[in-house]
Each structure stands twice: as structure tokens, then as C-alpha cells.
Amino acid sequence: MEKIKVGVIGAGKIAERLHLPQYSACSNVSIIAICDIIKKKAEKLAKQYKIPKIYTDYKKMIKEADIDAVSICTPNYLHSPMTIFAAKNKKHILVEKPMALSIKEMKDMIKECKNNNVILMVEQTQRFDPAHEILKEIVDSGILGKIATIRGKLGHSGPEFWSDDSPWFFDKKKSGGGVSVDVGIHILDLIRFVLNDKEIESVCAKTANLIKKKIKLEDTINAVIKFKDGILGSFEASWSTSPYEVRVEVCGSHGKAIVQQANADPQRIRVWTIDPKNPYNTIKEHKYNIPEKSKHMSPCAHFINCIIKKQKSVIDGEQGMKSMAVILAALKSAKTGKFEKVFEKDG
Incomplete structure (x- = not known):
């Protein structure tokens, strides 16, 4: 071999x-x-x-x-x-x-x-979590119909509780930012993965330091994203969320799917579909098993x-760059207070 x-x-x-x-x-x-x-x-x-x-x-x-x-x-x-x-x-x-x-x-x-x-x-x-792979397959199958919105959240208590190498995380010259580049990149990239790496056109974000007052970087980011094909999305990342959690919700014309995981709660997938001509009386829940390991x-x-x-x-590098470009635009938006275009160039 x-x-x-x-x-x-x-x-x-x-x-x-x-x-x-x-x-x-x-x-x-x-x-x-x-x-x-x-x-x-x-x-x-x-x-x-x-x-x-x-x-x-x-x-x-x-x-x-x-x-x-x-x-x-x-x-x-x-x-x-x-x-x-x-x-x-x-x-x-x-x-x-x-x-x-x-x-x-x-x-x-x-x-x-x-x-x-x-x-x-x-x-x-996050792309290699088996529940997220199943969520992508659900979206790809078309069972949810035309996708309208996607929301994602990922948070934990901060890198200092995860790693004894944490001081550099709080040095902007070494890290490039706070929770946005540490955790925000995870949830934003996961959103792109679930939607087959669709192109994001612009982003509007708000950052804040809510809990970790001893550091000079953001510990929270909330952002709205506009995809080039019209889908709207949002993501939240936090160093002030405990216990750890990650959640993604996808809504379409024929239903919605949610993946949720937390240290205090077992991972689960919930999927519902409806007949758009009679949405209140045709709700159907679909069951999915989560494999133990990624298909990779x-x-x-x-x-x-x-x-x-x-x-x-x-x-690959191209997709890695496209995800990080959104985070860079989000950090710029947090300063300008406006929607910022996602450029594949600096500035």
C-alpha cells in the first residue's frame, strides 16, 4: 500500500x-x-x-x-x-x-x-460532520423546494478554555481578528457548504465585545448575507456562548431542515415538508439517521x-478563500455600518 x-x-x-x-x-x-x-x-x-x-x-x-x-x-x-x-x-x-x-x-x-x-x-x-453532510444531501435532493433563507450559529466559551496556546488568538496581528476569524469562518463556511458553495454577493455585520472585556477584539458577530441568486442568510458566532452549540436552519418553499448540536444536547436533524397549496394541514416530518463518521x-x-x-x-484553496473573503467583508461592514460587497481583492 x-x-x-x-x-x-x-x-x-x-x-x-x-x-x-x-x-x-x-x-x-x-x-x-x-x-x-x-x-x-x-x-x-x-x-x-x-x-x-x-x-x-x-x-x-x-x-x-x-x-x-x-x-x-x-x-x-x-x-x-x-x-x-x-x-x-x-x-x-x-x-x-x-x-x-x-x-x-x-x-x-x-x-x-x-x-x-x-x-x-x-x-x-464542519464540512466533515456527518450530520452536516446529511443536511447538504437533503438540500440537494430538492425535498425542501426552492431555498429562500439559511441561518447558522456557532458558539463556545472561547479559545482560552480549549487551548493552552490561546494568547495569540487575542493578538490581532497574529490572529487577524477575534471570534469572526476563529468561529465565524466555521459557521459561514458551513452555510456555503450546505448550499453547494453558492456565491455570496454582500454582507452586513455587527460586532461587539460583550463578555471578554480584557481583550480588545470582538467576542460576538452577527451578520446578514445576500447570495448572488437572491437567497438571504444570516450567521452568528460567539466566544460568549456556553455550553458549545452549532445550529443550521434551511427554509424552502416546500419545508425546512434543522441540524442542532450542543454539549448539553445530543445532535439531531429535524426535517418537515408541506404542500405549498395547503401548508397548514399537510405538515410531514421526515426521519434521518446520522452516521457515526463522515463519508470521508x-x-x-x-x-x-x-x-x-x-x-x-x-x-480547496479557492473555496477557502471565498469563505474568508466574506469574513473580511463582514469585518469591514462592522466598521462602516453598511452592506459591503464580497470582493476577491483587498480593500
Whole structure:
């Protein structure tokens, strides 16, 4: 069996909790190297996952470690330079969300990966939740009729309760923003995924710091989005929601579907349809089972399969950029107080 040799850049919580366990579960992967500027962190995970090579310099790892691919699990401001360096050295790349902090950076990443014929995938976990995959299939089936609106919400108590590497999340130069780029990108990308990555034309957003007064970034964002085909949507993201929850509701001419999950409540899908000629007396509920795992198994498994089969991922650089472009426009709207066009350029 062909095995893809992987190196992981960054030995923080996202590598420990997601990338390394998922790669370890893949029979077609060998984790060859791990890199972190704090050597002890890299050593700890190397021991746990039996990784033979340890580095403190990502460039040295990419050049010397004999790897085919990298996971970039570092603070957001490093995503672009690390991706570009890896691409120039012919490595396939799985980069954590958000893809990067500007349209220019993301375009440069995409260009470099295309020029060097390597895969660029953005790690957006919500696309790989089996309930969200079922929701997309429900929408695709047409059972809900013509889609009119979509709403999404995702919130938790903040990165400081999830990761011991959290200080950089609150440094705008390193993170690019507060909850909008940390959690907002998740729910916005999920909305786009459910609607087959439809193009979003404009966004109007309001941000606020409601709970975390010690930081200078937003802990809450609410936004309205206009799709190019006329669908209206909204999303909310929060670092002041406890317990954790994620919810998506899709409404169409023939019914609605809701997926909801929370730490305090089991995940569930609810779907109702109606006869539009007699909506009050024809309500029918449809039952769906949620699989235990994604049809792709996991984001890292999907990334590896895309490398082996030379196929496009469900969230490549182009789609990663389109989702982040909406967040950048939302942050601009929060300053101007107006609907802002979603441009694929800065400014």
C-alpha cells in the first residue's frame, strides 16, 4: 500500500487533538516529522505518536525530512508564508482555518500551489460532520423546494478554555481578528457548504465585545448575507456562548431542515415538508439517521486520499478563500455600518 509521508508544523492543541489522531488512524499515512519553535512541545507529541524526526525550524523540516505533505497548525499570520514555502518545495498542504489574513495572501497561496502542482486544502471541520453532510444531501435532493433563507450559529466559551496556546488568538496581528476569524469562518463556511458553495454577493455585520472585556477584539458577530441568486442568510458566532452549540436552519418553499448540536444536547436533524397549496394541514416530518463518521472519514483522511487519487478536495484553496473573503467583508461592514460587497481583492 502506498503511504503518504506527512510532517506537521505546529505542536499545539489543534495538532494534538485533530491532525495527529486523524493521521494515526489512516493506514496509508506515515507521520515522519513534527516541528515547533518550542522543542519540548514537539518532543511531547513525537513521543506520544512515535514520530521519528523533531524540528524547531519548519523550513529545515520541509527541506530535509523526506515528506510528501504538511499540515500547517500554526497561528493564522503564518499560514501564508508557510504554505508558499511548502508549495515551492513540492509538498501538498493542509492548512488550518482561516486560510490566511488577506485576499492577496490567499491568492498567492493558490497561485504557488497551482504552479507547483500540489494540493492545497483548508481544514474546515464542519464540512466533515456527518450530520452536516446529511443536511447538504437533503438540500440537494430538492425535498425542501426552492431555498429562500439559511441561518447558522456557532458558539463556545472561547479559545482560552480549549487551548493552552490561546494568547495569540487575542493578538490581532497574529490572529487577524477575534471570534469572526476563529468561529465565524466555521459557521459561514458551513452555510456555503450546505448550499453547494453558492456565491455570496454582500454582507452586513455587527460586532461587539460583550463578555471578554480584557481583550480588545470582538467576542460576538452577527451578520446578514445576500447570495448572488437572491437567497438571504444570516450567521452568528460567539466566544460568549456556553455550553458549545452549532445550529443550521434551511427554509424552502416546500419545508425546512434543522441540524442542532450542543454539549448539553445530543445532535439531531429535524426535517418537515408541506404542500405549498395547503401548508397548514399537510405538515410531514421526515426521519434521518446520522452516521457515526463522515463519508470521508475525517478531514486528514480526505486530504490524503486526494493526494493519492489526484482529486480535488471538498474545501480547496479557492473555496477557502471565498469563505474568508466574506469574513473580511463582514469585518469591514462592522466598521462602516453598511452592506459591503464580497470582493476577491483587498480593500
